[in-house]
Amino acid sequence: MKLKGKVAIITGAGRGIGRGIALRLAQDGADVVVNDINSETVNKVVKEIEALGRKAIAIVADVSNGTAVYAMVEQAVAEFGKLDIMVANAGIAQVKQAIEITEEDWDRIFSVNAKGIFLCDQAAAKQMIKQKSGKIINCASIAGHSGFSLLSSYSATKFAVVGFTQALAKELGPFGINVNAYCPGIVGTDMWDLIDEKMGIYLDLPKGETLKKYTELITLGRVETPEDVACLVSYLASDDANYMTGQSINICGGIIMS
Incomplete structure (x- = not known):
């Protein structure tokens, strides 16, 4: 097992992509430290991880609250003795015309998508500097490489994540x-259910049709799964990625190619 002996925090891990990453x-x-704002979902994922034979703890915390984030990292280190991997995954979507925001x-x-990443990365970095090693892995999006209509504020947060990832990589490389x-694309999660519903109002499309319309952009012809994303995160968390840093990698089935 390539991550045997490693300790990871995954934020927003109660469902969707975060849950997929935690299980992988x-x-x-x-x-694994399973974080989310919903105690019911995090406890469920903890049990799933324990069923796999691994240790896990649930920490309910809002990633936009610095005190809570630092306490989460401290609790993780107190429980497991170190922190090897921070997956700053928690995020929210917002579907509106820019003039209506x-x-x-x-x-x-x-506060969630950009400040939350900053706080999780900063708290993790301070611990990892002491250890002189670690992997920080942020959730961006293809919307961090190309702005999307009706997702302007969301796109702006993800561009911020890409920029912060690059700058932080340069600062932490010496340690x-x-x-x-x-950078996921169209993933079959509750978030995309919300995007489908809200975009449908603007596009005058019934529920499910917006998702179908955007799926036509996917070169591989199917909606992404949390497991697809988790495969990439697994690589980034492993020693196989020791020479990769500052990158924001598209994992989107070919919607965007660069």
Whole structure:
């Protein structure tokens, strides 16, 4: 198992992509801190990980709260003795025309998607610098490489994640810490159910038709699964990726090619 003996925190791991990543890293041998804001979902994922024979703890915390994030890292280290992998996955979507976005809308999505990444990375980095090793892996998006209509605020947060990932990689490289990001496309999760519903209002399409329309952009011809994303994160978390840093990698079935 390529992550045997490693300790990972995955934020937003109660469902969707985060759950898929948590289960995959556990299958690879890691012990896992499962974070989300919903205690019911995190406890369920903890049990799934324990069923795989790995150790796991649930930490309910809001990633936009610095005190909570630092306490989460401290608790992880107290429980497992170290922190090898931080997967800053938690995020939210927002579907609106740019001219309709309020200041409150803008502040809310940046608080989770950008500030949350910053706080998780910073807290993890301070621990990893002590260890002189570690992998920080951020959730960006193909919307961090190309802005998408009706997802302007979401796209802006993901461009921010890509930029921060690059800058942090340069700062932490001398300490033996790798910083990368994964950029999913259209993933069959609750988030895309919401995007489908909200976009359908603007596009005058019934529920399910927006997803179908966007699926036509996928070269591989199918909607992405959390497991597809988890395969890339598994690689980035492993020693196989020791010479990769500062990258934001598209994993989208060929919607965007670069």
